[in-house]
Amino acid sequence: MSPLLDIRGLSKRHPPRGFGRGAGVLALDDISLTVEAGSIHGLVGESGSGKSTLARIVMGFDRPDSGTVLLGGVDVQSASGEALTKVRRQMQMVFQDPGGSLDPRQRIWKTVAEPMGLLEPRLARLQRREKVDALLASVGLQPADGDRFPHEFSGGQRQRIAIARALSTNASLIIADEPTSALDLIVQAQVLNLLMDLQETRGLAILFISHDLAVVAALADTVSILHRGRIVETGRTGEVFARPQSAVTAALLEQDAVSLASTDQLKEKIHYPR
């Protein structure tokens, strides 16, 4: 079976700063990775390793210099019209900072309903609202919350709202770019819990981008380690973390030994269904 998301040979060079001398920074260097339907793939790397650049290209917000992104066999970069709508419907993103990813002047229900235009452009207001209420309930919020504004919610609640928005098109793939790094530990566990529940019940695939090995170890089925724009190692999470093949992975694990020890604590907070 072909993978849901298939990234092939992706390269991206950021333009040089200042007066255009030099070749710029190679943000992504020949990246290839796949995400199977219904599975969680962790993408790990320290800051500056190109994680967010990759997310932006996969979502089609930026163009790569070379390489292709296939979602369900459709090329994301060259898709247009009906095909693009279908791609966007299938793939939604959860951003790092829920403070910045929700429009402060828009009521929550409108934010959550925003991607529904991809599904049924002429859906009546009342029907949209009904769908939003169901989505809010599925992420643990009240239907009445839909009439409130983002600043009335806590960070964890805001991230739940962002997740509800990402779910509103019944997407089969969620790109989550450090969705919990702006949250404190307990809230972090709650949001991760929610993501895992949704993955189970809806058969979602998640490309989970993080710098936190503990979180990835607890969550992901497979993992890729990104270092300076290159993937240095990829494989099943347990195997990679138990027997790292690359020096970079080993160094990351060593660095994060303290944090990995807390994986067990995190796993206790996450109910960890498998």
Add this chain to the structure above:
Amino acid sequence: MSAAVPSMPGTRRFALLRHGRLLTGAILTGALVAVALLSLLWTPEVPTRLRILAKLKPPLSEGLLGTDQLGRDILSLLMVGTANSLSIAVAAVVLGAATGTLIGIVAAMRRGALDALLMRMMDAVFAFPPILSAMMLSALLGSGRLNATVAIGLFTVPVFARLARADTKRILRRDYILAARGAGKNAARIAVDHVLPNIAGAILVQVTIQLGLAILTESGLGFLGLSISPPAPSLGRMLADAQTYLTLAPWMALAPGITIALIVAGFNLLGDGLRDRLDVRRDVSA
């Protein structure tokens, strides 16, 4: 008891002062607008009626604020003049704000060559003082209400274009813009749904402040005879008429002078107050 919270009384007085600014501005502007509206229905005298026998009478001896060199009732002139000045200022600023905001948003969202072109055009417009552009326009169109409105409006366009462009650029960096793109919205929808609501507060504050400036400019144009045509009264021309009789009849200058100052102060206070009220940072970053 109060020793536990020593800063409380001061803080409260300060808060009162801040809210007081909005309130004072609103009352002042409201009162002057009310007077202007009243002048459409009623004035103590017909403002253009000449009574040479009762010329240059001091306040209270003939009418509430006296008469001018042609015996016209100054209070009536003042009321109609305020209405004329306000209507020109409001029309000019609304025109300038709408055009400027549109230009600013388009420049910020399209970027590149169009951005550069539009903003250099704004620089060029901004380089001419409004009095000068009004004089050039009157050479083309002749003086009058329309001429003054266009000249003042033209001058406010770059102010709003720059403000809208800077704020739009700030908004476009937010993740909710990416989310909207991911939701399939095109640039026009994003501008209407996300950009405009998020810059509206700053635009409104600027509208209020520009209204004060527009009144001042309109008076300057009226003083030079470049605004609304006689015999329709205007605050600026009342000042110009008063100049000759400054030592003989100082009330002729004081009445329009104080009125202009009150309008400008009212709009500035209102703008400052609104800024304090609206600039609460609602987009809380976690």
